[in-house]
Amino acid sequence: MNQKLGALLTAVLLATACEDSPSGADAGRDAATPRDGGSAPDGATPDDAAVPPTDAGVTGFAARDCDLTIRHAPRVGASTVQLAGEFTGWADAPIDMVDHDGDGTFEVTLSPGPGLMPGQLLAYKLIVDGTWILDPEAAYRKYDDSCLNSAFVMPACTSGPEIRAGQLSTTYDSATDTGDAAVRLQILTASDGAIPSTVGVTIDDAPVAGLDAMFDEAAGAYDVSLADLAPGRHVLGVRVTDAMDRDAEPVDLPFWIEEEPFEWRDALMYMLVVDRFANGDESIDAPVGSPVEYPADFHGGDLWGALEVMQSGYFDDLGVNVIWLSPINQQAEGHFEGRDGSRRFAGYHGYWPSRGREVEPRFGGNEALQAFVDEAHSRGIRVLFDLINN
Numbered sequence: 001m002n003q004k005l006g007a008l009l010t011a012v013l014l015a016t017a018c019e020d021s022p023s024g025a026d027a028g029r030d031a032a033t034p035r036d037g038g039s040a041p042d043g044a045t046p047d048d049a050a051v052p053p054t055d056a057g058v059t060g061f062a063a064r065d066c067d068l069t070i071r072h073a074p075r076v077g078a079s080t081v082q083l084a085g086e087f088t089g090w091a092d093a094p095i096d097m098v099d100h101d102g103d104g105t106f107e108v109t110l111s112p113g114p115g116l117m118p119g120q121l122l123a124y125k126l127i128v129d130g131t132w133i134l135d136p137e138a139a140y141r142k143y144d145d146s147c148l149n150s151a152f153v154m155p156a157c158t159s160g161p162e163i164r165a166g167q168l169s170t171t172y173d174s175a176t177d178t179g180d181a182a183v184r185l186q187i188l189t190a191s192d193g194a195i196p197s198t199v200g201v202t203i204d205d206a207p208v209a210g211l212d213a214m215f216d217e218a219a220g221a222y223d224v225s226l227a228d229l230a231p232g233r234h235v236l237g238v239r240v241t242d243a244m245d246r247d248a249e250p251v252d253l254p255f256w257i258e259e260e261p262f263e264w265r266d267a268l269m270y271m272l273v274v275d276r277f278a279n280g281d282e283s284i285d286a287p288v289g290s291p292v293e294y295p296a297d298f299h300g301g302d303l304w305g306a307l308e309v310m311q312s313g314y315f316d317d318l319g320v321n322v323i324w325l326s327p328i329n330q331q332a333e334g335h336f337e338g339r340d341g342s343r344r345f346a347g348y349h350g351y352w353p354s355r356g357r358e359v360e361p362r363f364g365g366n367e368a369l370q371a372f373v374d375e376a377h378s379r380g381i382r383v384l385f386d387l388i389n390n
């Protein structure tokens with residue numbers, strides 16, 4: 001039987017952060033707090049005025065699980081496995097993990113409680129026969145002081161409903177050059193059981209009709225099926241709000257209708273340097289000029305030019321189904337010294353980004369990128385961005 005430890009844990013958060021590495025200032029990422037700002041932990045009685053409408057017995061909507069089970073299977077047999085984290089005061093009160101069935105996997109189930117709030121990102125380490133290690137199965141990492149730890153998020157079971165999408169499947173009919181898609185969407189309520197009041201499903205931003213007929217009441221799930229979709233990329237969007245007016249984390253499922261299922265391992269990739277590939281709009285050429293010599297300056301290539309080449313069927317003729325664009329972010333303006341210490345370079349190559357979400361104006365800006373990607377998707381071509389993050 002799983003240990004329910006939430007009630008035993010006290011919020012001792014000031015103790016030593018890390019047993020096997022030095023500590024320092026907290027550099028951890030922010031906890032993923034519930035979007036409603038955090039509500040009462042599981043088991044708390046809601047205010048009388050806020051008793052959620054429930055529909056128990058009428059539909060099969062299951063409630064979200066507030067507990068989290070951590071498992072670890074030591075590669076070589078171990079006699080003790082413990083869990084220590086900011087919620088145990090680290091070494092102050094590590095929690096024993098137990099191998100109930102003797103299969104070599106140790107586990108512990110954590111319940112919400114002091115120091116273990118739903119939605120909270122928490123740092124921890126495993127202690128295997130006395131040695132502190134990162135959890136190889138951890139979904140997150142978090143710094144506590146200057147020490148790298150594993151981390152988990154306590155399920156945000158009180159923040160609202162949850163959408164769980166199954167595997168989306170597609171078919172393609174060459175006779176009509178259209179396809180079908182199907183996916184099962186299970187809706188879970190928040191832990192207080194408030195029923196979903198609004199379920200919206202869209203395909204490429206248009207509402208999916210006939211949703212009621214797709215509802216599997218016993219399972220609390222929708223079996224969404226879509227027919228006669230055009231070839232190319234589509235996005236199925238799912239939005240759910242419950243009777244307490246809380247939104248589920250939105251779900252968007254991109255998928256493709258295509259004759260041959262795309263496989264990255266079989267892809268034929270074309271890498272192009274935007275500035276040097278094709279000049280579609282000379283009015284946005286803006287070479288830096290002296291002291292930058294011509295080979296180190298912008299030459300005028302842009303995404304409008306690359307789009308024209310694509311529209312000519314050039315990539316299709318080559319059998320290309322992936323285009324890798326050189327970095328397209330807006331670049332630091334001006335010129336900078338090269339590694340040889342004597343020559344000046346402009347950012348034509350794209351490796352000096354200055355804006356995270358804006359496309360270099362010389363390359364056509366965001367509008368050109370959107371047009372390029374839309375055209376690629378309509379041709380079954382994937383586009384890879386080269387993101388320079390350092």
Ligand SMILES: [Ca+2]
Pocket residue numbers: 098099100101102103104105106107
């Ligand atoms: Ca076990």
Ligand SMILES: [Ca+2]
Pocket residue numbers: 279280281282283284285300301302362
């Ligand atoms: Ca140009």
